Amino acid sequence: xxxxxxxxxxxxxxxxxxxxxxxxxxxxxxxxxxxxxxxxxxxxxxxxxxxxxxxxxxxxxxxxxxxxxxxxxxxxxxxxxxxxxxxxxxxxxxxxxxxxxxxxxxxxxxxxxxxxxxxxxxxxxxxxxxxxxxxxxxxxxxxxxxxxxxxxxxxxxxxxxxxxxxxxxxxxxxxxxxxxxxxxxxxxxxxxxxxxxxxxxxxxxxxxxxxxxxxxxxxxxxxxxxxxxxxxxxxxxxxxxxxxxxxxxxxxxxxxxxxxxxxxxxxxxxxxxxxxxxxxxxxxxxxxxxxxxxxxxxxxxxxxxxxxxxxxxxxxxxxxxxxxx
Amino acid sequence: xxxxxxxxxxxxxxxxxxxxxxxxxxxxxxxxxxxxxxxxxxxxxxxxxxxxxxxxxxxxxxxxxxxxxxxxxxxxxxxxxxxxxxxxxxxxxxxxxxxxxxxxxxxxxxxxxxxxxxxxxxxxxxxxxxxxxxxxxxxxxxxxxxxxxxxxxxxxxxxxxxxxxxxxxxxxxxxxxxxxxxxxxxxxxxxxxxxxxxxxxxxxxxxxxxxxxxxxxxxxxxxxxxxxxxxxxxxxxxxxxxxxxxxx
Numbered sequence: 001x002x003x004x005x006x007x008x009x010x011x012x013x014x015x016x017x018x019x020x021x022x023x024x025x026x027x028x029x030x031x032x033x034x035x036x037x038x039x040x041x042x043x044x045x046x047x048x049x050x051x052x053x054x055x056x057x058x059x060x061x062x063x064x065x066x067x068x069x070x071x072x073x074x075x076x077x078x079x080x081x082x083x084x085x086x087x088x089x090x091x092x093x094x095x096x097x098x099x100x101x102x103x104x105x106x107x108x109x110x111x112x113x114x115x116x117x118x119x120x121x122x123x124x125x126x127x128x129x130x131x132x133x134x135x136x137x138x139x140x141x142x143x144x145x146x147x148x149x150x151x152x153x154x155x156x157x158x159x160x161x162x163x164x165x166x167x168x169x170x171x172x173x174x175x176x177x178x179x180x181x182x183x184x185x186x187x188x189x190x191x192x193x194x195x196x197x198x199x200x201x202x203x204x205x206x207x208x209x210x211x212x213x214x215x216x217x218x219x220x221x222x223x224x225x226x227x228x229x230x231x232x233x234x235x236x237x238x239x240x241x242x243x244x245x246x247x248x249x250x251x252x253x254x255x256x257x258x259x260x261x262x263x264x265x266x267x268x269x270x271x272x273x274x275x276x277x278x279x280x281x282x283x284x285x286x287x288x289x290x291x292x293x294x295x296x297x298x299x300x301x302x303x304x305x306x307x308x309x310x311x312x313x314x315x316x317x318x319x320x321x322x323x324x325x
Numbered sequence: 326x327x328x329x330x331x332x333x334x335x336x337x338x339x340x341x342x343x344x345x346x347x348x349x350x351x352x353x354x355x356x357x358x359x360x361x362x363x364x365x366x367x368x369x370x371x372x373x374x375x376x377x378x379x380x381x382x383x384x385x386x387x388x389x390x391x392x393x394x395x396x397x398x399x400x401x402x403x404x405x406x407x408x409x410x411x412x413x414x415x416x417x418x419x420x421x422x423x424x425x426x427x428x429x430x431x432x433x434x435x436x437x438x439x440x441x442x443x444x445x446x447x448x449x450x451x452x453x454x455x456x457x458x459x460x461x462x463x464x465x466x467x468x469x470x471x472x473x474x475x476x477x478x479x480x481x482x483x484x485x486x487x488x489x490x491x492x493x494x495x496x497x498x499x500x501x502x503x504x505x506x507x508x509x510x511x512x513x514x515x516x517x518x519x520x521x522x523x524x525x526x527x528x529x530x531x532x533x534x535x536x537x538x539x540x541x542x543x544x545x546x547x548x549x550x551x552x553x554x555x556x557x558x559x560x561x562x563x564x565x566x567x568x569x570x571x572x573x
Contacts, residue, residue, distance in 0.1 A: 073488070075453065075463055100483035104465045107418065107450030111457035116534035117418065119448045132538060137446050141342035142351065144446075145538040187462035187492035194486045201484040207572075242502075249468070249503040250482045255338045255444055256362050256502055264572045275338040281546060285570045287562065288549075298549045303565055307555035315556040319563050323573065 001131060002092030002151050004036030006085055007059070008109075010101050011042055011050045019097030019159035019204070021057060026124055026162040027095055028058050033126045034093060039063055040173075041085040043078055045071035051175055058167025062175045063088060069182035072189040073101055077182040079108040084180035086113050086152075093131065098156035099204075106156040115152035120259070122161045122282075139255035139278040159204055160261050195250075199225075202251050205234030207264045208283070210253055212238035212276075214269020214290060214309060218246040223310075224268060227317045230324065236260065236280075238270050254279035268309045272297030289313075326495065327435040328382040330371040330404065331425055331451065333361040333443035334392055348539050360395050363440025366500040369507040370470055371438045372403035377472070380436075381405050385428055387421045387530070389413045393523065400518035401510035407523045417533030418450035424528055425451070426458035433459065434495040441466045441499045452499035462492045466501040 005027040009020040027038045037060040042050045045068050054062050065081035082105060086094060094109055096102040098120045110117035122143075123134030130147055133155055137144045195201075202208055209228040211221055221235070228235050237247035239254050253260055255275035265283035270276060272288070272295055280286070281300055288301035289309050298304040305312060336342070336356045343352040360368075368384065375382040384399040386392050387410045396407040410424050429435055437459075442449030449465070456463035467479040468487075477496065481488045482503075510518070552561050567573045 075465070100466065100481065103449055104453065107453035108457065110450065111419065111454045117448070117450050118535060119450065136543070137540070138336070138342050139444060139447060140543060142344065142540055143543050144540050146535040147538055148534065149532070149536050150534050187464050187490055187496060189488045190491050191489035192486050204484050249501070252502070264566070274341060281543065285566070285572050293551065298551060300546050301549040302547070302570065303562055304549055304551040305553055305558040305562060306551060307558070311556050312559060315559045316562070319559050323563055323567070
């Protein structure tokens with residue numbers, strides 16, 4: 001594989017997403033083994049803030065792809081910006097967060113640059129001088145270890161897996177303005193509507209409060225939402241309750257929903273179907289509350305409580321509110 | 326405008342995965358294989374498009390195994406013809422996209438639907454790479470689709486927001502749950518599907534760009550522990566979260 005690492009930073013509404021810094025930390029960890037520089041790419045129209053946020057984070061170099069045409073995301077515009085950065089740096093490894101944006105842009109960059117592509121990676125390690133990438137398959141029911149057969153690899157990294165380490169004593173990296181032609185763009189984002197609630201997305205949250213059929217009905221999620229807000233948590237749901245229409249699909253955790261690995265996953269009234277367990281079993285700590293002591297969820301729960309969640313959730317909320325205040 | 330729907334064959338999501346003795350594949354004994362659930366959404370959207378625009382709908386599948394029964398089901402649900410590109414050996418998304426593109430190219434302009442990812446490898450690259458091969462725009466993970474004059478307006482859920490995306494046609498779309506409710510085929514349609522064309526073509530897949538070193542089961546979690554019953558267990562839980570797990 002070629003030397004040099006390029007990290008595509010995700011900028012949303014002027015903010016550099018946390019998962020991008022996780023990818024940058026992973027890149028710095030591989031720099032000595034792979035050789036070359038670590039470059040960060042930021043794409044957008046208003047980049048001064050993001051560039052400042054990225055410059056001191058330990059990259060050797062920052063590339064700015066600036067154009068009104070890429071003020072919002074498009075596979076084509078961002079793809080051309082990314083390709084220009086790959087050509088400028090000649091990097092062998094291209095990292096990006098496995099967010100909606102990264103999962104869309106990653107394969108495009110691989111196609112444009114003729115690279116191999118590994119999605120949702122959870123491990124990057126050198127073995128015998130070669131980079132080995134670990135990635136869950138079958139929604140985490142198995143883990144594949146892969147290597148690139150080409151001289152270039154694009155890898156999207158699952159959020160919340162690679163921990164951010166501050167780059168101590170990092171100096172402000174030099175900034176290069178990229179020359180690139182963003183158009184023609186045939187498919188483009190014309191509007192972005194923030195979800196009404198001010199809660200982290202289940203895939204990004206460090207704590208997840210999830211409910212299943214045992215919650216009893218759509219209204220049964222209100223106490224879970226209150227608990228989530230005490231914890232600053234995201235809300236998740238089992239496939240059963242999404243299929244019943246109690247919760248939106250964006251909250252579904254499992255094989256046909258989102259695969260999550262928060263620090264703390266609290267499962268209420270979720271029996272633990274195999275396709276749900278696949279989506280959350282890499283959580284660091286799992287708590288389960290269920291009235292059925294034989295529910296499969298208890299097999300993976302670090303801490304299980306048997307009982308009526310309608311009593312336990314409010315009690316837990318009160319106790320946590322006191323504990324965290 | 327022709328319509329194409331690309332389908333993958335995957336283990337049913339209720340499958341308990343076991344690793345085969347070669348350490349690089351899954352044991353398939355007793356495993357039920359189905360059409361990838363996201364591709365079912367793609368098929369439904371393709372049928373709706375076909376019905377609204379009086380187009381011809383072809384379903385495409387790339388893979389080594391027999392898939393006739395499932396492809397017949399697609400024909401019963403409204404596809405006009407099915408093509409199975411039969412390739413053996415390991416395949417990656419770039420190779421699959423190249424094979425699909427070769428099949429679709431003579432029939433352009435075309436609108437193409439496929440799932441956002443196949444629930445085996447969970448890569449989610451084929452649609453984007455196919456669009457690249459065909460030089461078409463792509464919209465991934467669509468949760469709604471509507472044709473408005475010359476353009477298509479879609480929505481996509483991203484972290485904490487919903488994007489509206491506009492594209493010209495022809496284009497490639499990858500489908501997310503919530504897009505539609507796939508239909509069931511009636512007996513009459515199932516009978517009629519037996520007469521629809523289903524072609525199997527032998528093809529050679531390009532070498533995958535990734536080498537699979539090994540496949541293994543994830544590390545097992547420590548055996549679960551029940552710490553108590555009812556509200557009395559709440560203070561115990563908080564103590565454990567704070568002092569043992571250290572996550573508060």
